[in-house]
Amino acid sequence: MPDIWPADLGPVICVVGARPNFMKMAPILRAFSNNQPAIPTLLVHTGQHYDRDMNDKLFEDLQLPHPDINLEVGSGTHAVQTAEVMRRFEPVLDEKKPSCVLVVGDVNSTLACTLVAVKKGIPVVHVEAGLRSYDRAMPEEINRILTDQIADILYTTERSATANLTREGISEERIRFVGNVMIDSLLSNREKARDPQETLRTCGADPQAIASTQGFGVVTMHRPSNVDHPEVLRSLLGVLKEISESLPLVFALHPRTKGNIERFGLSDLIDTPRMIMLPPQGYLEILGLMANARIVLTDSGGLQEETTALGVPCLTMRENTERPITVDQGTNTMVGRDIEAIRSHTRETLAGHGKSGRVPELWDGLAAERIAADLGGWLIARHQSKQSIQ
Structure with missing residues (x-):
């Protein structure tokens, strides 16, 4: 693997849309920055949920860089919100020419940005893939199912997610069990809790x-x-x-x-x-x-x-x-x-x-590092393969 990111390989566009996304994205961005080679990123906030005071506080608490781009979509029905994210996200892809789009969780922004990227031939990576409630009355369940069907790489938090995905006809070659980035955030901030x-x-x-x-x-x-x-x-x-x-x-x-x-x-x-x-x-x-x-x-x-x-x-x-x-x-x-x-x-x-339980496998604070190492290698190998064909 090269020591530096190839100059002609675009950044990874990382999408956040609602509060839970921030806790998942913060450790990913840190891991990308610390990876060898460092993975360039652009952070896009769709503005699906936006409270200026709360957002600023979350970014500060999580030491999350402020977004490079804010689409300022705002609230609306599921259809209106999803459509507006798609409409505003497409020009970003045209201008920035990313190597891939990374989405987390199951909010409307996750599905909307996935649809736009896939239709433009840009690889999509879904973090927290394969979770299923089997309740299709939940809008999040629809977002999860559809995102997983069309994403290129699926990073999972627990082994049962692999069974969910393969049952839906998804090849195991697309699935990586890496652990839980939400727990990465928790462990890194535990001592700073108020x-x-x-x-x-x-x-x-x-x-x-x-x-x-x-x-x-x-x-x-x-x-x-x-x-x-x-x-x-x-x-x-x-x-x-x-x-x-x-x-x-x-x-x-x-x-x-x-x-x-x-x-x-x-x-x-x-x-x-x-x-x-x-x-x-x-x-x-x-x-x-x-x-x-x-x-x-x-x-x-x-x-x-x-x-x-x-x-x-x-x-x-x-x-x-x-x-x-x-x-x-x-x-x-x-x-x-x-x-x-x-x-x-x-x-x-x-x-x-009360239940005492135990901490599940790979909920060890290192999920984001595993994602960075795997994704960086996959993107560079894919890039080199395309260059050899040309």
């Missing part, structure tokens, strides 16, 4: 609310299936209020959830000093809260992985998960919207019988 009491103080909440020896729990909830239906949201908030009587709960309140609580007239269910309501938090704040929690109750995909890596019991309020390894090997328990299951598993955890 103190939970300081997080509460910054938000104007009483830090003494979580200072007792009994500890505290953490709650996040944002999925439409949980927060868009009044009766479902009422029942979930009701059991959370009940749990808070035994254990203070810190609830990082998503704007969608906050809006629906107000719209459905459910504010009385969170009006208790034992439920500490916080605005959306930065990465280091959430990491500090999770790492010090006795239990996490969530409907997030990423938090299932992070709690497994931290060894913190997690109850996932969904009917399915695309990350089964967190259940099979980790600390995650699927409780859906079953109020009695939420109640009983919380009781068991607080009694000291």
Whole structure:
């Protein structure tokens, strides 16, 4: 392999579109920069989800370089957003002539940029490939399936993803099991995580609310299936209020959830000093809260992985998960919207019988380095092969 990147081989365009993408992309960009030879990159932010203050804080916390290009797409329906990303991304490919496009996760930007690149004959690399919930009512599931079908290289976080992909007719030659870049970010930032009491103080909440020896729990909830239906949201908030009587709960309140609580007239269910309501938090704040929690109750995909890596019991309020390894090997328990299951598993955890689990294979903080070494070699070999033909 050459010591320097070939001058006539374009950069890797790395795409981010929403908050979870940032945590996955930060270690990848560092690994590309440290690779031998260093892999040139262009960071494109589609602007699918954009909050200036939160974005700036995330970039600072993760030591992620600011985007080279921001498409400023903004919100919209799935169709409008996907189409607008495609329309704005195509001229970037025409101008920058990348060696490949690297996408992460399963947001609309992932699929949109993949479609544009593939139709222009540009290789696509998908990081976090092969995850399946088998719930096609989730827009993310459609994005995952379609991206994996047309991407050139598929980097997976767990071995079961290979079985998912081969079942769908994808050749194993395209699949590489490398580990979990989300855990790369967690491990590299663990020592920098914010103190939970300081997080509460910054938000104007009483830090003494979580200072007792009994500890505290953490709650996040944002999925439409949980927060868009009044009766479902009422029942979930009701059991959370009940749990808070035994254990203070810190609830990082998503704007969608906050809006629906107000719209459905459910504010009385969170009006208790034992439920500490916080605005959306930065990465280091959430990491500090999770790492010090006795239990996490969530409907997030990423938090299932992070709690497994931290060894913190997690109850996932969904009917399915695309990350089964967190259940099979980790600390995650699927409780859906079953109020009695939420109640009983919380009781068991607080009694000291929560899942301890173990850290899965290759969740060791080195996934991004493995991606860089593999992708750099593949792109250079592909380039040299094309030159020999010419």
